[in-house]
Amino acid sequence: MAARRCIALVCALLGCLLSPWLLASETADIEAQIKAAYLYKFSAYVEWPATTFAQADSPIIIGVIGADAVASALGNLQQTQPATSRALKVRLLKADEPVSAVQMLFIGSKESAALKRVQDSAQAGHVLTVTDQANALASGSIINFVNIDDHIRFEVSVAQAERSGLKISSRLLNVAQKIQVRRP
Amino acid sequence: MPIIRLRSVRQKLLLMVLVTNFLSLLTAGGALLYHDLMESRAKTAASLSALADVLAQGSATALEFDDPRVANENLAQLRANRDIVSGAVYTAKGRLFAKYMRDQVPDNEIPARPGADGFRFAGTELSVFRQVTSGQEVVGTVYLKERYELYAWLRDYLLILGVVLLVSLGLGTLISSRLQRWVSDPIRAVSSVARQVMEQRDYHLRATRSTEDEIGQLADAFNGMLQTLEYEITERSNAEQAVRTLNAGLEQRVAERTADLSQANARLSQSHGELQRLSAHLQRVREDERRHIARNIHDDLGASLTALQLDLTWMQKRLGGASELQRKLESMLETAAGAMEAVRHILHDLRPDVLDHLGLWAALEGLLQDFRLRSGIRCRYACHEDAEHVRLDTAAEMAIYRIVQEALTNVLRHAAASEVTLLAEVSGGRLQLSLQDNGRGMPLGRQPGSFGLLGMQERARILGGELIIDSIPGQGTCISLYLAVTQVAAGASA
Numbered sequence: 001m002a003a004r005r006c007i008a009l010v011c012a013l014l015g016c017l018l019s020p021w022l023l024a025s026e027t028a029d030i031e032a033q034i035k036a037a038y039l040y041k042f043s044a045y046v047e048w049p050a051t052t053f054a055q056a057d058s059p060i061i062i063g064v065i066g067a068d069a070v071a072s073a074l075g076n077l078q079q080t081q082p083a084t085s086r087a088l089k090v091r092l093l094k095a096d097e098p099v100s101a102v103q104m105l106f107i108g109s110k111e112s113a114a115l116k117r118v119q120d121s122a123q124a125g126h127v128l129t130v131t132d133q134a135n136a137l138a139s140g141s142i143i144n145f146v147n148i149d150d151h152i153r154f155e156v157s158v159a160q161a162e163r164s165g166l167k168i169s170s171r172l173l174n175v176a177q178k179i180q181v182r183r184p
Numbered sequence: 185m186p187i188i189r190l191r192s193v194r195q196k197l198l199l200m201v202l203v204t205n206f207l208s209l210l211t212a213g214g215a216l217l218y219h220d221l222m223e224s225r226a227k228t229a230a231s232l233s234a235l236a237d238v239l240a241q242g243s244a245t246a247l248e249f250d251d252p253r254v255a256n257e258n259l260a261q262l263r264a265n266r267d268i269v270s271g272a273v274y275t276a277k278g279r280l281f282a283k284y285m286r287d288q289v290p291d292n293e294i295p296a297r298p299g300a301d302g303f304r305f306a307g308t309e310l311s312v313f314r315q316v317t318s319g320q321e322v323v324g325t326v327y328l329k330e331r332y333e334l335y336a337w338l339r340d341y342l343l344i345l346g347v348v349l350l351v352s353l354g355l356g357t358l359i360s361s362r363l364q365r366w367v368s369d370p371i372r373a374v375s376s377v378a379r380q381v382m383e384q385r386d387y388h389l390r391a392t393r394s395t396e397d398e399i400g401q402l403a404d405a406f407n408g409m410l411q412t413l414e415y416e417i418t419e420r421s422n423a424e425q426a427v428r429t430l431n432a433g434l435e436q437r438v439a440e441r442t443a444d445l446s447q448a449n450a451r452l453s454q455s456h457g458e459l460q461r462l463s464a465h466l467q468r469v470r471e472d473e474r475r476h477i478a479r480n481i482h483d484d485l486g487a488s489l490t491a492l493q494l495d496l497t498w499m500q501k502r503l504g505g506a507s508e509l510q511r512k513l514e515s516m517l518e519t520a521a522g523a524m525e526a527v528r529h530i531l532h533d534l535r536p537d538v539l540d541h542l543g544l545w546a547a548l549e550g551l552l553q554d555f556r557l558r559s560g561i562r563c564r565y566a567c568h569e570d571a572e573h574v575r576l577d578t579a580a581e582m583a584i585y586r587i588v589q590e591a592l593t594n595v596l597r598h599a600a601a602s603e604v605t606l607l608a609e610v611s612g613g614r615l616q617l618s619l620q621d622n623g624r625g626m627p628l629g630r631q632p633g634s635f636g637l638l639g640m641q642e643r644a645r646i647l648g649g650e651l652i653i654d655s656i657p658g659q660g661t662c663i664s665l666y667l668a669v670t671q672v673a674a675g676a677s678a
Contacts, residue, residue: 153251
């Protein structure tokens with residue numbers, strides 16, 4: 001009994017000492033989960049060209065670059081009910097790997113430079129690019145996460161999506177923070 | 185029974201049509217009202233549900249991407265619909281996500297947590313909960329509340345229904361008051377003829393048949409009855425006439441017969457009076473005759489017998505002792521005395537001079553004593569003192585004396601009585617004289633050949649009195665003479 005009480009005391013002390021670091025990592029964890037959920041839901045509001053999928057039940061493959069936490073959160077979401085009729089698959093990509101095999105690509109803020117590199121191949125391969133970097137839409141991203149008042153929001157570039165041959169549902173645009181349309 | 189008393193078929197028909205009309209309209213109106221109410225509710229609920237669906241669809245992405253601003257904007261669009269009181273969006277976990285309220289609606293109008301899917305009516309409000317789904321996932325709930333003005337709707341509906349009811353009743357009255365003349369006019373025609381017949385007693389009237397239906401048959405039947413009645417009444421008046429004629433003849437005959445009878449009666453009473461006068465005359469003549477005979481006997485036979493007795497007595501004194509002659513004379517004297525006694529009896533019977541000397545009452549008492557001696561029947565004289573003061577004229581006293589004498593003779597002959605009582609009293613100006621015996625009684629009614637009774641009655645009638653015979657078989661007879669006496673007071677004072 002005395003030993004157990006001792007262990008509990010040590011644990012409590014350890015918790016008190018580690019709590020600021022733990023809190024920060026927890027916030028980052030929740031953010032990753034929300035972003036993963038948003039990514040997951042985006043698939044329901046985006047229409048790919050018919051040639052993108054080999055079969056009617058081919059899965060949607062989400063490529064993740066530079067965001068391991070989001071990738072693992074997506075992996076957890078795979079167990080739940082899919083948002084569309086298609087299954088979702090997650091593939092962790094290296095920064096220099098080709099992106100033509102995926103339908104959705106999330107580039108984490110650490111690897112935002114990768115966008116420039118994959119821009120052309122993604123546009124050709126009808127890949128929905130999602131970034132997490134301020135002013136990323138100008139760089140050619142289709143959807144970009146922004147943080148407003150501690151809430152995760154996103155902005156959409158309809159012009160960029162059209163260039164990639166993708167159709168974004170007006171319902172998604174409805175909740176988007178900012179929409180870039182193609183200039184006439 | 186109807187509370188309103190309706191006098192004519194017209195009014196009854198009209199009322200019938202109106203009541204039927206009213207009730208069927210009311211039933212139809214009620215059914216319509218129910219149907220429309222249900223339909224209105226269903227419609228309201230359906231439209232609100234549709235609105236909720238639209239809202240749910242619009243709010244799905246807002247919920248998915250946790251954007252209350254968008255949800256609020258969506259809800260704000262409800263302002264276009266004036267009936268929507270409030271609306272809200274809840275998250276899948278039941279947290280209030282966004283809300284909308286029309287002006288002047290307090291905050292607590294919005295439920296803190298979502299309810300089950302579906303709609304419910306509460307008073308004048310309809311509320312609906314609708315789940316928001318994205319794919320197959322439930323992402324939240326939409327809530328809407330609408331003002332449902334049932335009372336206003338009902339009031340308008342009832343107003344229209346009332347107006348329709350009134351108008352259709354009015355139309356019904358107008359039309360049926362025209363149409364029901366088909367029925368009521370022929371009936372009224374028949375009934376007015378019936379009334380005329382009753383009032384004027386004119387059975388020659390006939391109802392006109394204007395239709396071929398039951399009323400026409402009624403008119404025919406009525407006419408047939410009138411015809412029968414007319415015939416019967418004619419027959420009856422004829423019969424009455426005949427009876428009256430017959431009656432008049434009978435009455436005339438009765439009058440004639442009555443006249444005959446009264447004539448005969450007059451003749452009869454005349455002859456009766458004559459008979460009575462004759463009878464009285466005969467009585468008088470008889471009494472006179474008796475008096476005459478008695479005087480002759482008294483004067484001639486009596487005087488002769490007295491002379492003979494005187495002569496015989498003289499001879500007896502002169503004759504001396506010659507015993508044979510003496511005995512002969514004795515015998516002759518006895519015979520003469522016997523003859524003298526017989527003469528006195530005859531004289532008494534013919535003319536009881538005790539009447540002349542002592543009056544009626546002493547004579548009657550003497551008569552009873554004589555009767556007792558002769559018959560051995562016990563006699564009682566019980567005449568009241570008032571009666572003994574009565575004095576009558578000689579003929580009347582003689583008649584009474586003879587009546588009592590005859591009655592006593594009858595008692596001796598027929599009654600086998602052991603006691604007779606003579607009663608007399610005066611009451612109310614009438615003398616009652618009765619002879620009562622205790623014999624075997626006598627059969628009432630007229631006895632054929634009983635001239636004794638007849639004679640008594642005849643004497644009583646001549647006196648102006650009345651003779652009544654009472655008899656109970658086995659208990660004796662009472663013969664009573666009633667006589668009005670005006671001179672009682674005079675006799676009493678004399």
